[in-house]
Amino acid sequence: MSQRNLEALDVGAIREAFPILQREFNGEQLVYLDNAATTQTPDPVIDAMSDYYREYNANVHRGIHHLSQEASIAYEEAHDRVAEFIGASGGREEIVFTKNTTEAENLVAYAWGLNELGPGDEIVLTEMEHHASLVTWQQIGKRTGAEVKYIRIDDDGRLDMDHAADLITDDTAMVSAVHVSNTLGTVNPVSDLVDIAHDHDALAFIDGAQAVPNRPVDVEAIDADFYAFSGHKMAGPTGIGVLYGKKAVLEAMQPYLYGGDMITKVTYEESTWNDLPWKFEAGTPQIAEAVGLVAAIDYLEDIGMDRIEAHEQELARYAYEQLGAEPDVEIYGPEPGPDRGGLVGFNLEGVHAHDLASIMNDHAVAIRAGDHCTQPLHDKLGVAASARASFYVYNTTAEIDELAVAIDNARQLFA
Amino acid sequence: MGLGSDMYRQQILDHYKNPRNYGELEDPTFTHVGENPMCGDEIRMDVQLADDGETIERVAFRGDGCAISQASASMLSGELAGTTLAELHEMDRDDVIDMLGVDISPMRVKCAVLAEKVAQDGAEIYQGDLDVDKTTTED
Numbered sequence: 001m002s003q004r005n006l007e008a009l010d011v012g013a014i015r016e017a018f019p020i021l022q023r024e025f026n027g028e029q030l031v032y033l034d035n036a037a038t039t040q041t042p043d044p045v046i047d048a049m050s051d052y053y054r055e056y057n058a059n060v061h062r063g064i065h066h067l068s069q070e071a072s073i074a075y076e077e078a079h080d081r082v083a084e085f086i087g088a089s090g091g092r093e094e095i096v097f098t099k100n101t102t103e104a105e106n107l108v109a110y111a112w113g114l115n116e117l118g119p120g121d122e123i124v125l126t127e128m129e130h131h132a133s134l135v136t137w138q139q140i141g142k143r144t145g146a147e148v149k150y151i152r153i154d155d156d157g158r159l160d161m162d163h164a165a166d167l168i169t170d171d172t173a174m175v176s177a178v179h180v181s182n183t184l185g186t187v188n189p190v191s192d193l194v195d196i197a198h199d200h201d202a203l204a205f206i207d208g209a210q211a212v213p214n215r216p217v218d219v220e221a222i223d224a225d226f227y228a229f230s231g232h233k234m235a236g237p238t239g240i241g242v243l244y245g246k247k248a249v250l251e252a253m254q255p256y257l258y259g260g261d262m263i264t265k266v267t268y269e270e271s272t273w274n275d276l277p278w279k280f281e282a283g284t285p286q287i288a289e290a291v292g293l294v295a296a297i298d299y300l301e302d303i304g305m306d307r308i309e310a311h312e313q314e315l316a317r318y319a320y321e322q323l324g325a326e327p328d329v330e331i332y333g334p335e336p337g338p339d340r341g342g343l344v345g346f347n348l349e350g351v352h353a354h355d356l357a358s359i360m361n362d363h364a365v366a367i368r369a370g371d372h373c374t375q376p377l378h379d380k381l382g383v384a385a386s387a388r389a390s391f392y393v394y395n396t397t398a399e400i401d402e403l404a405v406a407i408d409n410a411r412q413l414f415a
Numbered sequence: 416m417g418l419g420s421d422m423y424r425q426q427i428l429d430h431y432k433n434p435r436n437y438g439e440l441e442d443p444t445f446t447h448v449g450e451n452p453m454c455g456d457e458i459r460m461d462v463q464l465a466d467d468g469e470t471i472e473r474v475a476f477r478g479d480g481c482a483i484s485q486a487s488a489s490m491l492s493g494e495l496a497g498t499t500l501a502e503l504h505e506m507d508r509d510d511v512i513d514m515l516g517v518d519i520s521p522m523r524v525k526c527a528v529l530a531e532k533v534a535q536d537g538a539e540i541y542q543g544d545l546d547v548d549k550t551t552t553e554d
Contacts, residue, residue, distance in 0.1 A: 352481035354454055358422055358523060371453055384455020384480070413423050414432070414482070 036390035048295035104228035104243035119145035184333030236296030312342025343390035447537025456480030488530035
């Protein structure tokens with residue numbers, strides 16, 4: 001691996017690539033701090049997708065003509081590029097394109113879980129799971145008779161790894177965990193978790209939706225059997241997500257969606273399946289989005305994932321200090337440091353998170369408020385909702401100052 | 416950045432901080448609850464009808480949640496006293512927004528109308544025209 005480059009980002013130059021950041025509402029410039037929900041899209045990504053539609057739009061895999069060849073090559077090579085980006089040495093055969101992280105989770109749940117699980121099997125999740133995995137495995141548990149268990153989190157919002165070691169046993173068939181919590185910001189020790197799973201011959205699924213966008217991720221160093229993330233949270237387009245799976249594991253799995261492209265031979269009676277990864281990509285896939293995802297990866301790697309991680313940690317630390325200085329602000333999750341990602345979930349005492357987000361919106365500050373698709377975790381935290389500010393390559397400490405001013409306005413309004 | 420806010424005018428904040436008719440009625444004609452689980456807004460409404468069985472005499476509510484949902488319940492509890500069930504059923508979201516007197520952004524309409532829907536559903540259940548445990552406006 002190349003030496004870590006932690007030179008500070010030239011945020012001014014970066015912002016020029018994101019025209020949307022220049023938008024104003026009622027004369028105030030947008031302060032976009034909802035990046036854990038979706039990130040904004042830089043010109044190179046928009047241009048790559050636009051070029052695809054202007055220059056070589058065609059269906060893939062089945063055309064003899066020039067356009068289809070160009071589109072097919074671009075689409076297939078997108079898998080190679082993603083594999084390289086996350087350290088999947090098996091290349092395109094280990095990379096399945098999905099709609100998003102949620103669909104990746106469902107793909108494994110349906111294609112593997114429904115076929116392999118039964119009474120006596122256990123699925124181990126964490127208390128900080130996103131509904132994407134929590135609801136999915138909960139339902140697979142109900143349909144198969146497998147029991148779902150949850151690794152506890154401690155008061156600081158970190159996984160209780162002793163509890164994990166107790167909970168994961170030879171009955172465990174699947175361990176599914178978020179790499180970075182979308183609510184607490186906790187960066188989980190996923191490689192340790194995967195090791196425990198493998199000690200008991202369980203498979204491990206890591207949800208990297210909040211990790212891949214903002215830090216170097218090497219799926220083979222983590223040794224995950226499955227790893228998933230979404231394009232739209234990493235400067236790429238909506239409509240495309242990635243499921244990484246170890247080749248041997250994917251090969252042993254039945255298809256999830258049936259239809260065109262995922263077959264080799266079809267008669268009125270029987271069908272046989274195409275090779276990896278196409279076996280899992282039925283129908284016309286998201287071709288423009290795959291092209292856009294490659295452009296996003298190129299864009300991020302050009303900046304440097306190490307630098308992006310350092311930038312986010314710096315912003316998270318600054319936000320933690322600015323917001324946390326007031327006694328009426330409760331911040332969730334671990335203190336700033338290497339096991340904390342670039343998002344800050346919080347509540348202002350006496351002000352519902354939705355009111356807070358509405359007041360911020362009046363000042364063109366975009367944050368997220370709600371349950372963040374982690375209702376059970378919010379129940380555990382004892383709150384119905386929380387506010388969340390989350391950062392990306394184009395955010396500045398000045399924008400966090402704006403956030404702090406907006407919080408102070410809400411404080412005064414509700415005083 | 417000024418303090419001005421379209422949705423959080425003084426009247427809304429006043430009703431949120433000092434809710435009217437907050438609490439329970441001793442002998443309500445009917446009681447109904449509503450919940451928007453994604454927001455965490457909850458409202459429980461007690462309604463006392465007059466002897467004519469048609470005119471609303473008193474309303475009390477308890478609840479938890481955002482300023483819009485709770486202020487709306489507080490204001491509605493006052494508005495409803497003296498109206499009839501028929502008039503209650505005729506209310507729609509525009510009436511609620513008029514009552515609040517502020518612009519409600521599209522994403523927050525569900526908060527604004529929860530109390531109204533709780534009162535309407537409660538009345539319908541009382542009249543035997545509806546069978547639900549809880550009302551929500553989050554669909």
